[in-house]
Amino acid sequence: MKKYTYTEKKDTRSGFGAGLSELGKINPNVVALCADLTGSLKMDAFAKEHPERFFQVGIAEANMIGIAAGLTIGGKIPFTGTFANFSTGRVYDQIRQSVAYSGKNVKICASHAGLTLGEDGATHQILEDIGLMKMLPGMVVINPCDYNQTKAATIAIAIHEGPVYLRFGRPAVPNFTPADQKFEIGKAWLINEGSDVSIFATGHLVWKAIEAGEQLAAQGINAEIINIHTIKPLDNAAIIASAKKTGCVVTAEEHQMNGGLGDSIAQLLSRELPTPLEMVAVHDSFGESGTPDQLMTKYGLDAVNIVEAAKKVMSKKTITAQ
């Protein structure tokens, strides 16, 4: 197992804030909009550095999406910021008609996604956003794993022409992606080469997949770990090649099983290479109040759950082989 270390834990939303601030300096067409969550989204730096390009819209997310769509007419590249729940479910029709169907170059940037929002509870813990966004034709869906990757992704999506959903979170998590790693939309990152089982993880679950890989290695199981930061477009070639090599697959994400990364990979493999598959995800349930760690444990999104899923799916592989 390749060794991954980190010097500090940082929140992915701060990676977004840092990336946006850097974009502000290098791209005069980048503008930002926020619906009364500037501090939570870490958009303060951009707002301070470029007040003429920062738009505080108040608690009016539908209007924010519409204004963002309009700003593209005239060449601006709008980045909208609010919580993931208010970035997607609340404004689905606005995104569908004014952004996606209209082909507008809007970057929908969403923090506090998933259970790790914590104590605020299920009203704010959206676990359906990846599914909502990936169903929209032409929408790119990205869920980076740590501070450095979120910063790099933020900078990269400004160059991509078309709507993007960028999903990140609240808690401080290990920051292990090399700071100079280039972010390529739709290109999976091979974290560890292995031969026994493929673990495809996204977002906060990538570090947990690394921890799981270490635990599996200690038990003599050689896991291949791949960071799928881009859920759409999916890196089909990387997924099929790995599944072909290992013969069994675990997917891991902080999202509903319905509509998430596992769902996309299951679809792909069912069509191209039917492979035993287990999903580490939330099973058709809302979240609740609690600390992020407590919630990840209660809802089965820890390293130990990935380890169990890997062993289970490997046993299916044996049966299939016989």
Added chain:
Amino acid sequence: MASIAELEKICTQVRRDIVRMVHAVNSGHPGGSLDCTEYLVALYFEVMKHYPEKFSMDGIDEDLFFLSNGHISPVFYSVLARSGYFPVKELTTFRKLNSRLQGHPTTHEGLPGVRVASGSLGQGLSVAIGAAIAKKLNKDNNIIYSLHGDGELQEGQIWEAAMYAAAKKVDNIISAIDLNGQQIDGPTEHVLSLGNLKAKWEAFGWDVLSMNGNLLPEVIETLHRAKTHTGKGKPVIIIMKTEMGHGVDFMMGSHKWHGVAPNDEQLAQALKQNAETLGDY
């Protein structure tokens, strides 16, 4: 500058286009289309600075128009075609398979003159405000126009946008409300009363003008006057009183013609009331 007589001629041709388009596919929305004819003809043939032959999405250095109540696409398409955005002949494809003239306007098939999709109501004012802000950022002194149905004002997003534009002094926009008093289920007064619209928009901080939207000279005069109200720290809105179905007597004043096409006999009657002036498509 076109004369009133010339613009009146365009109006009757546009009305012919509208009823012929919806008749041909037995679907579409003639009522609101007919009553917004003077407004759109005045905008596209007299008031707006625009370049139909070299349409660009960004629309730098020209006035832009956004149709928020997208169901009145027949009048929008007719005026776009008649002012040179695309061949008039293309009106025959309205609502048909593989057409750029979708039931509701969209950028998706690349129809020149359309800058955002509309149909799901209440979204166009926000988009127009965004485009107005982009103009300010680009130091482009041209104006954004937008049109909204009166029933559409029942959508909450309209009021989010109204609050924003006034608070942030988006003063390079002239919006208009098609106050025909009708919506699908009946008169707006019965479905969900809009109350005192002038007082509402003023309370939201807009500069409110009004006009009879079916009197062409008044429409032209009001639109020119509205321009002099821009750049003064307030967004501008025109409450435009109209009669649904205006120009076709049996369609006038009833919600029944919101989204129903005329039959052959009704078409003939409607065409008799609107002279062919520029040649039918």
